[in-house]
């Protein structure tokens with residue numbers, strides 16, 4: 001299922017003295033099965049845009065096409081549940097939304113809310129708890145007895161148990177240590193690859209955008225200022241700085257290495273493995 005935004009504008013408190021234009025003239029398409037990162041400085045409009053992806057917000061002008069449904073300004077929408085089921089959002093710090101007495105009930109809540117039977121919801125809970133790297137034993141525990149990392153996985157299992165076609169991740173690694181970040185992102189990436197799940201990654205992390213995204217959309221002051229591959233984007237540090245963004249660590253390390261050795265490597269390397277391979281090829285031996 002593709003999602004396509006066409007000249008989307010959104011104003012908070014439209015028509016009131018407190019009106020505030022948050023995004024404008026935003027058009028792009030997220031093709032089914034892709035991993036797309038949406039990045040931008042604080043206040044650039046990422047969260048506002050994210051809420052349009054499953055019709056939690058309706059554009060003030062323009063339209064959002066989600067599969068076979070078009071959501072546009074000035075039109076009363078019929079049942080939005082099918083859209084909300086197909087496009088799952090994992091909000092920032094999703095563990096804060098756990099509230100049931102045990103993990104099983106928390107995971108079943110979303111699917112049952114969308115009309116799935118209790119029996120089927122429980123079957124899904126048993127399946128998804130393992131897919132997020134936890135054991136079924138945890139299902140009977142209170143979510144509040146778990147560690148922060150486990151709570152986050154439980155909350156993610158609750159969204160996955162709705163079996164969405166598109167998963168929107170709002171700063172999925174916020175507050176995690178580097179190991180936890182990598183584990184969570186690798187888990188999403190495996191799901192994306194194995195199930196052809198479309199991933200939309202809304203993030204401040206240039207590292208995550210560089211490592212996982214096929215395409216990156218950059219927002220600045222409510223407008224789309226760039227759309228392209230991570231490689232194109234991170235080759236231009238000056239432009240990134242203009243938008244208040246930094247280059248990923250691995251690209252910075254590449255520059256440092258080039259400065260120190262006086263040799264330049266072909267292109268931009270987006271992972272340590274790539275950097276090592278490019279260096280070894282240039283230098284004729286394993287120096288990194």
Ligand SMILES: Nc1ncnc2c1ncn2[C@@H]1O[C@H](COP(=O)(O)OP(=O)(O)OP(=O)(O)O)[C@@H](O)[C@H]1O
Pocket residue numbers: 012013020021022040041042043044045046047048049
């Ligand atoms: N509920 C609201 N009412 C009025 N203005 C808002 C509201 N939410 C956001 N804004 C404004 O809209 C603009 C875009 O905000 P948004 O939260 O979408 O940006 P963001 O890129 O997600 O920021 P961050 O990275 O800090 O979460 C900002 O100028 C913000 O002040």
